[in-house]
Amino acid sequence: MGGPEIERLIGLLAKLPGMGPRSARRAALRMLQQPDTRMLPLATALADAARAVKPCSVCGNLDSQDPCAICGDSRRDRSVICVVEGVGDLWALERASVFHGLYHVLGGTLSALSGVGPEDLNVTPLLVRVEQGVTEVILALGATVDGATTAHWLTDRLKPLGVTVTRVAQGVPIGGALDVLDDGTLAAALRARRPS
C-alpha cells in the first residue's frame, strides 16, 4: 500500500501514545501530501530534540541545557524541592505556574509488583541535595498505593536530615462533581476536611 517507507512510517506513528493504526494512517497521509511543510520539519525537530535534549544532572528534568532552565534560574526558591515521579508531572506543575522552588524527578515509584526497589530510583542525589540548605521537601507523588508507599519510605529517609517533609493534599478536584468521584477520593477528601 505505497511501499516500505509508508508502511514503516505508519508503524512508528502508531506506537506514539494516543495514536493507533487508524490515526497513524491519517497522520501519515496528511504529511505525505505536504512533505516539505509538514514532514521534513517534523523529521528535523525529532532529530534536533533527540540530539539536544538530555536529563538534567541535578534534578532529572529533560532540557537542552544542563543544569536545566529551572535549576539554573536564580529567581527560583532553592530552599524547597518538589519530588515528582516523572518529567510529565514536572511539566504539569510548571504549566500550572503554582510552584516556584526546584524539582527532583524520582524516575518512578517503589513497586513490589514491578520489582522497582530504592536502587532503581533517583534517591541518593536527592538526599545529597537536601543537605545543601533545603528546608522543605514536598512529595508530589501519585495518589496510588505505590505512590503512598514511596512517600512513606522517602519521609523516613528525609526526616533524619532535619528537613520538613510534606505531601500534596488529596481531595475533590477543582471543578469536579462529588457524584462521579470514587470512594477512595471521597474518603480522603472527608478525612482531610478543613474549617470552612
Place this chain on the structure above:
Amino acid sequence: MGGPEIERLIGLLAKLPGMGPRSARRAALRMLQQPDTRMLPLATALADAARAVKPCSVCGNLDSQDPCAICGDSRRDRSVICVVEGVGDLWALERASVFHGLYHVLGGTLSALSGVGPEDLNVTPLLVRVEQGVTEVILALGATVDGATTAHWLTDRLKPLGVTVTRVAQGVPIGGALDVLDDGTLAAALRARRPS
C-alpha cells in the same frame, strides 16, 4: 519547559490529525525518554518517506515507485477503474481486499462552496486512461452532496466514451443498527432495496 527543541517538537506533533497539545506532550515525553529507539527511527522514517514517496503518474496513488505498485501489478484487472476522491479512500479499499482492478485518484470533489472546479481535479488523465481498453468505471465517491454532484458530472463525461459507469451502493453499513442511522441513509437503503 525544556528548551526550544522540545517546544517546537510538541508544536509540530500537536498539528497531526488526531493529536492535540496534551497528547503531543505525552508523545514527545515518551520519545524523549527513548531517543535512540523511538525518536531517531521516526525522524529517519519521516525523512525517508518525504524523499521517496511521490504521487503515481498514472493513478495519483502515493508510492515510492512510479507507476505505483498497484498500477504496475500485472495480476490486476486493467479493464476496471475505481475512481476515488483521495488516497485515503484507495487505502481503505485496498485494506478491504475487495477490488482487484486499478484506481484513479480524483484529488477531491467538485464544490461550488469551496470553489473547486473540474480543472482542479485529476479528470483529463482519467478520460485518457478510459479510452485505453477500460470497460467499467466504478465511482466510489463519498455519499455527500459534492460527491453526488461529482459522480453525476463524471458520468456525463464518461458515458460518451462507451464505458459502463457504476456507483458504489448506499445503504445500512454492515454491523450497523438502524436506529442510529440518519434519515438520509435510511431513505437511500430503502430506495435501493433488493429482493431478499
